[in-house]
Amino acid sequence: MEKILEVKGLKQHFPIKGSKRVIRAVDGIDFDLYAGETLGLVGESGCGKSTTLRAIDQLYIPTEGVVNFEGVDLASLSKKDLITARQNMQMVFQDPYDSLNPRMTVSQIISEPLEIYNSRGIIKLSKKEIADRVEELMETVGLSKFFKNRYPHEFSGGQKQRIGIARALALNPKVLLLDEPVSALDVSIQAQILNLLVDLQRKLGLSYLFIAHDLAVIEYISDRVAVMYLGTMVEISPSAELYEKPLHPYTKALLSAVPIPDPEIEKSRERIILEGDVPSPDVERVGCYFYDRCPKKMDKCKNNIPKLTSVDGSEHKVACFLYE
Numbered sequence: 001m002e003k004i005l006e007v008k009g010l011k012q013h014f015p016i017k018g019s020k021r022v023i024r025a026v027d028g029i030d031f032d033l034y035a036g037e038t039l040g041l042v043g044e045s046g047c048g049k050s051t052t053l054r055a056i057d058q059l060y061i062p063t064e065g066v067v068n069f070e071g072v073d074l075a076s077l078s079k080k081d082l083i084t085a086r087q088n089m090q091m092v093f094q095d096p097y098d099s100l101n102p103r104m105t106v107s108q109i110i111s112e113p114l115e116i117y118n119s120r121g122i123i124k125l126s127k128k129e130i131a132d133r134v135e136e137l138m139e140t141v142g143l144s145k146f147f148k149n150r151y152p153h154e155f156s157g158g159q160k161q162r163i164g165i166a167r168a169l170a171l172n173p174k175v176l177l178l179d180e181p182v183s184a185l186d187v188s189i190q191a192q193i194l195n196l197l198v199d200l201q202r203k204l205g206l207s208y209l210f211i212a213h214d215l216a217v218i219e220y221i222s223d224r225v226a227v228m229y230l231g232t233m234v235e236i237s238p239s240a241e242l243y244e245k246p247l248h249p250y251t252k253a254l255l256s257a258v259p260i261p262d263p264e265i266e267k268s269r270e271r272i273i274l275e276g277d278v279p280s281p282d283v284e285r286v287g288c289y290f291y292d293r294c295p296k297k298m299d300k301c302k303n304n305i306p307k308l309t310s311v312d313g314s315e316h317k318v319a320c321f322l323y324e
């Protein structure tokens with residue numbers, strides 16, 4: 001499969017005011033995103049999921065590491081070339097209530113990226129072409145074009161997220177970076193938006209990097225899943241295999257907390273409760289990042305960092321000395 005995005009050794013640290021320490025929000029991750037696939041990113045709050053998306057979108061200057069888009073290192077581009085390249089990668093945010101400007105009409109919101117790229121001369125569209133494109137985009141996401149002059153507050157949460165998606169699609173991107181796009185919605189509406197995203201992916205050949213804390217949502221939407229813990233990636237695998245046969249002790253604990261609808265299975269299965277809280281991300285680690293909370297820790301784990309390694313040469317990779 002064609003690799004569209006390649007993330008190598010990415011670190012994103014943030015300075016702490018008045019301290020020599022830094023917040024290690026992302027602390028060395030490697031993964032690829034293939035054309036047309038959905039890669040789900042999961043992990044507890046604060047493990048660095050959003051920072052990863054933002055670093056990929058070049059909203060930060062990475063502390064270390066490389067983000068290649070279609071083989072081009074985004075950090076090597078001039079400002080102008082980066083703006084052109086970013087057409088291909090668009091973000092969809094969690095909160096459709098917050099991310100849409102309340103003073104703009106739907107038409108203005110969806111056309112804004114087109115207007116900006118037009119004014120920079122990167123694309124060349126007439127007023128009429130922009131108006132047509134807005135109507136086409138509204139139709140694509142299941143909104144009536146007759147609502148184009150309305151304001152965000154006149155729409156439901158699900159419709160607002162459709163507006164957000166239409167805007168993200170305006171420039172014909174290849175990749176959508178979706179940061180908890182359904183978490184703020186009612187469960188029934190979540191399913192509609194997830195189905196819309198699946199349809200759009202098929203129709204437009206999009207690749208998704210999809211963050212959610214809801215493991216059922218991730219299982220439904222993802223071809224592959226990556227599990228993050230404390231700024232690192234502890235496991236990555238085709239989705240079905242990860243849910244059937246998780247390997248990393250952290251992944252096992254995370255999945256063991258998800259309720260299973262069958263009461264017989266639910267009764268008999270093992271629930272793994274992790275001790276303690278996620279440690280502070282401002283400490284440089286010399287051993288496994290999961291050491292403090294790991295029920296399977298060994299001596300070796302204290303002073304050695306396990307690398308994300310393929311299991312039996314397969315696509316299933318885990319960072320844990322239990323599987324060496």
Ligand SMILES: Nc1ncnc2c1ncn2[C@@H]1O[C@H](COP(=O)(O)OP(=O)(O)OP(=O)(O)O)[C@@H](O)[C@H]1O
Nearest residue numbers: 014023024025044045046047048049050051052281
């Ligand atoms: N701009 C910033 N400046 C300083 N620290 C930050 C910044 N952005 C994120 N962090 C810190 O980096 C860590 C990772 O945050 P991030 O938002 O990426 O995690 P997350 O997994 O997306 O969590 P959530 O699901 O709560 O959004 C957290 O400790 C957070 O407080």
